Amino acid sequence: MELEKALLRKVGEAIARFQMIREGDRVAVGVSGGKDSVTLLQALLLLARKSPVKFTVCAFTVEQGKFLSPIQPVGEWLRSRGIDWTYFQDNPSLRLLEDEPEHGCDMCSRFRRRAVYEIARGLGANVIAFGHTADDFCEAFLRNALFTGRLSALPAVTHSRKKEFRLIRPLVYVNEEMTRRFAESLGVPVIPCGCSQKTGTVRRSLRDFFTDLEKDYPHLKETILSAMGNIQPNRLLDPRFHSEEDEEDPQSGTMFPIVTES
Ligand code: SF4
Secondary structure, three states, X not given: OHHHHHHHHHHHHHHHHOOOOOOOOEEEXXXXXXXXXXXXXXXXXXXXXXXXXXXXXXEEEEEOOOEOOOOHHHHHHHHHOOOOEEEEEOXXXXXXXXXXXXXXXXHHHHHHHHHHHHHHHHHOOOEXXXXXXXXXXXXXXXXXXXXXXXXXXXXXXXXXXXXXXXXXXXXXXOOHHHHHHHHHHHOOOOOOEHHXXXXXXXXXXXXXXXXXXXXXXXXXXXXXXXXHOOOOHHHOOOHHHOOOOOOOOOOOOOOOOOOOOO
C-alpha cells in the first residue's frame, strides 16, 4: 500500500506539474510487456478513479515481432481485471523484420509511432501515455550531452503533428526500482523484448555507468532530474538564452568556475 501511495504521488506530481491530463480526456497506454508500462497503466487507472478531473484509460499493445514469447498472457491478465486491452499486429513492422532484420531503433520507432497513432485513433483516444521512467530521462539526457552535442532529454508533454494527440510521460519521476517492485506486487506476467537483451549498445554502457556510480551516490538520478528542472541558461554556451541583463553570480567569484584538485 505504501508503494502504491508513493507511486501515485509521483505520477500525480508529474501530471499536475506538466498539465498532462484534462477533463474528458481518453488516455491510451501502450503496454510493451515490461514492468514500466504496466505500472503506468495501473497508476492511471487508480488515479482515474480518485481524481476530480474525469478521464478514461484504455490499453493496447503493438506487435512488432520483438517479444521473446507471446504477449497474450499479459492481455489475459489485463482483461481478467476488466481492463480494456487491444492487441494490434503491425504487419509493416513484421515485414520490416523479415526484410531488414538488422534495422536500427530509429526505423523501428518510426514504424511503431505510426502504428500507435492508428490504434489510438481507432480507440477514440486524444492522449497517448508512454512508460518512459526517470531512468530513461536521465539516460537520454546523458546520451544527448555525450553523443549528440545537445542538452536535452525527453519531453514530459508534447504533441503529435497537427496536434492530433497529446503525448505524455507520467513516469518521469518514477525510477525503475519502483516500477520493478510495483509490477512484482501486481503479479503481472512480464514478457521481455528481444532488444532488452542486447549488449554493446550505448544504452547498456550508460546503464552500467549509472549502476556503478550509484553504488557511492544513490540519489544521482534524482539530482539529474532536479537539474533538468533548474536550468541556468546564462551559465551555458548558447547565446540565444543570454541577455544584456545577465549578471555574474557573486557566489561564483570569477568568470570561470575554479576546479580545485583534491
Ligand atoms: S530497442 Fe528494439 S524494439 Fe526498441 S526501438 Fe530499438 S529496435 Fe525497436
